[in-house]
Amino acid sequence: MKMPSDRTPLLAESSPHVSDQSEQRAEEAEDAALYNTALPDAPRSSRLRELALFSWAVLATAAVIVLAVVLQHRNATTSPSSLSSAAASKPSTGKRNLVFMVSDGMGPASLSLTRSFRQLVDHLPIDDTLTLDRHFWGTSRTRSSSSLVTDSAAGATAFSCGRKSYNGAISMLPDFSPCGTVLEAAKRAGYHTGLVVTTDITDATPACFASHVLLREQEDEIALQEIGEGVLGRTVDLMLGGGRCHFLPNTSAGSCRMDDVDVTKIAQEKHGWTYAHDRPGFDALALGKNVSLPMLGLFAYADVPFEIDRRNMADVYPSLSEMAITALTALEEATKDSDKGFFLMIEGSRIDHAGHINDPGAQVREVLEYDKAFKAVLDFLDKSGTEGILVATSDHETGGLATAWQAPDELPVYNWHPQILAKANASSEHLARLLHRRIATTPEPIESLRKWIHSELVVKHLGITNAQETEINALASRPLHAMTSFARLISQRARVGWSTHGHSAVDVNVYCSGGDGAEKIRGNVENTQIGEFLRGYLGVDVDGVTKELREGMVRVSQADGARVTGGFDYESMHPAEWMVEG
Numbered sequence: 001m002k003m004p005s006d007r008t009p010l011l012a013e014s015s016p017h018v019s020d021q022s023e024q025r026a027e028e029a030e031d032a033a034l035y036n037t038a039l040p041d042a043p044r045s046s047r048l049r050e051l052a053l054f055s056w057a058v059l060a061t062a063a064v065i066v067l068a069v070v071l072q073h074r075n076a077t078t079s080p081s082s083l084s085s086a087a088a089s090k091p092s093t094g095k096r097n098l099v100f101m102v103s104d105g106m107g108p109a110s111l112s113l114t115r116s117f118r119q120l121v122d123h124l125p126i127d128d129t130l131t132l133d134r135h136f137w138g139t140s141r142t143r144s145s146s147s148l149v150t151d152s153a154a155g156a157t158a159f160s161c162g163r164k165s166y167n168g169a170i171s172m173l174p175d176f177s178p179c180g181t182v183l184e185a186a187k188r189a190g191y192h193t194g195l196v197v198t199t200d201i202t203d204a205t206p207a208c209f210a211s212h213v214l215l216r217e218q219e220d221e222i223a224l225q226e227i228g229e230g231v232l233g234r235t236v237d238l239m240l241g242g243g244r245c246h247f248l249p250n251t252s253a254g255s256c257r258m259d260d261v262d263v264t265k266i267a268q269e270k271h272g273w274t275y276a277h278d279r280p281g282f283d284a285l286a287l288g289k290n291v292s293l294p295m296l297g298l299f300a301y302a303d304v305p306f307e308i309d310r311r312n313m314a315d316v317y318p319s320l321s322e323m324a325i326t327a328l329t330a331l332e333e334a335t336k337d338s339d340k341g342f343f344l345m346i347e348g349s350r351i352d353h354a355g356h357i358n359d360p361g362a363q364v365r366e367v368l369e370y371d372k373a374f375k376a377v378l379d380f381l382d383k384s385g386t387e388g389i390l391v392a393t394s395d396h397e398t399g400g401l402a403t404a405w406q407a408p409d410e411l412p413v414y415n416w417h418p419q420i421l422a423k424a425n426a427s428s429e430h431l432a433r434l435l436h437r438r439i440a441t442t443p444e445p446i447e448s449l450r451k452w453i454h455s456e457l458v459v460k461h462l463g464i465t466n467a468q469e470t471e472i473n474a475l476a477s478r479p480l481h482a483m484t485s486f487a488r489l490i491s492q493r494a495r496v497g498w499s500t501h502g503h504s505a506v507d508v509n510v511y512c513s514g515g516d517g518a519e520k521i522r523g524n525v526e527n528t529q530i531g532e533f534l535r536g537y538l539g540v541d542v543d544g545v546t547k548e549l550r551e552g553m554v555r556v557s558q559a560d561g562a563r564v565t566g567g568f569d570y571e572s573m574h575p576a577e578w579m580v581e582g
Contacts, residue, residue, distance in 0.1 A: 097341035097388035098537055099377050102205055103370050104152060105352025107397025107506050113360060114367040117418040131375040137512040138523045140530060142396045142505065145174050149505045153216040155395025155527060156208035162531030170204065170213045170222065178212040178553065180545025182534045183343055187235040189540045190340040194327045195236060198304040198320050199349035200243025201226065205395065209345055210236045212549065219246045220257050227267040231552030234271050237293045238330060240323040242300035244277060254301045267296055282318045288329025295330065306350055306427040308365040320348055321373040328380045341386050343538060346373060355398030358498040359487040361424035378513060389515045389537060393530060394508035400499025405492065413495065420494035423463025428486035431457050435482050450476045462490055
């Protein structure tokens with residue numbers, strides 16, 4: 001038999017005569033159908049061909065049906081954890097861990113900035129990427145119920161409660177009623193829970209998972225609720241971060257409370273917390289191998305220093321990745337004999353602060369440390385014998401960062417210079433603190449101060465040797481604005497642009513390790529959908545916790561008289577609020 005040419009389609013093998021015959025037969029069939037007449041007898045060869053085609057079609061149909069039945073049976077008898085994420089529609093009922101990471105203030109441009117910076121300083125090829133880049137999942141829309149530009153409180157409420165709320169709300173809804181959180185529901189369901197941050201543990205993002213107040217500024221009240229002094233009692237098993245000043249009475253050094261309540265004492269004596277407050281105390285935890293839960297670790301009076309500064313003070317402050325590893329290890333050990341796993345929220349808090357200051361040198365180091373912590377979580381999940389997932393996103397972008405800047409009267413300058421950021425060895429925050437200390441402790445003529453600023457701060461710590469006289473004069477004469485002035489020095493030379501010192505409304509990235517049901521948050525999603533996914537993955541009853549909260553709170557109207565809690569007179573702000581009884 002002659003084989004068809006490789007270049008000749010199989011369907012083109014028939015001769016023109018056969019094609020014409022087929023078309024004629026089709027026309028005869030159409031006429032027969034229209035006029036209800038019988039087809040003329042086909043030649044014997046045509047009938048044999050039709051019989052063969054009919055038999056093939058029957059066999060193919062039967063094979064498809066059999067295959068479909070087999071696949072349906074396999075899907076019905078295989079556990080969801082062994083299916084692809086696209087096929088999994090329901091969370092499994094088995095033991096599982098969930099790590100949720102928040103990169104506060106990190107927008108898409110932060111990744112571009114940090115990726116190019118890392119390629120430069122580590123001498124990497126242009127196709128080298130961050131760990132985050134390799135787990136990109138989609139984007140999230142960020143608006144709150146009160147503004148197109150959200151704050152961290154409303155953003156974190158969307159994650160913790162799965163509901164939109166107003167800027168400033170700490171797990172409270174627009175009608176000023178409380179909403180249960182995924183962390184609280186996880187605790188009620190038997191999971192262990194944890195919070196790890198580099199800012200105050202009472203700041204908006206961690207607060208939204210374990211407390212309920214009308215305004216984020218009520219950090220004294222938040223501290224009390226986080227240790228267990230709330231309607232739900234203690235819902236957190238581990239807290240690591242900064243913010244010690246909100247836990248100390250105002251009669252002690254370093255306190256920022258408005259009252260003389262010793263929250264650390266209440267935590268230890270009433271709720272059984274183990275307490276650590278310095279680097280030796282952190283080191284004693286042995287990266288999680290020597291932790292007694294519940295564990296409260298407050299390693300800074302306020303924020304843990306920016307990573308660019310902290311690395312020079314590592315004997316005083318632990319890093320985000322160190323605290324993350326400690327929490328993961330401690331929670332896994334605590335749940336090893338349980339049929340429930342844990343829920344852990346980890347926040348790279350100070351990416352946001354670098355954006356507010358417009359300090360690109362500080363921001364790239366914050367993002368790199370966050371990326372390091374992200375990888376540590378992935379490595380943990382890979383090694384753990386328990387099913388788990390990592391979901392990460394930002395509450396919003398801060399600073400309106402652009403990896404380019406051009407003066408209005410310049411010709412196009414399509415470039416920016418990461419090598420300028422590489423020369424900086426201190427944050428603008430740290431340099432402003434050094435300047436303020438110098439002015440407070442060393443009275444000197446303005447000219448002497450200018451020389452000191454130039455040599456000891458600008459050249460020594462920013463690596464800038466071409467600072468203009470007007471820039472140095474501004475630092476010396478307006479020290480209260482020094483933080484943003486230092487940041488501007490480095491931003492302009494690196495040609496990094498910023499549009500605001502506040503937040504922006506840009507969509508932020510979502511990252512994920514993939515797995516069971518994670519397709520639900522793929523693509524462009526609302527931030528509340530991420531909150532809904534978190535509760536769905538753990539299979540916990542957040543609505544039940546909301547009901548419990550509301551039953552434990554009392555509505556206070558203006559007619560009932562003012563109630564004051566946490567230093568705020570709510571009656572002067574709202575017609576009706578939800579307040580904790582007692």
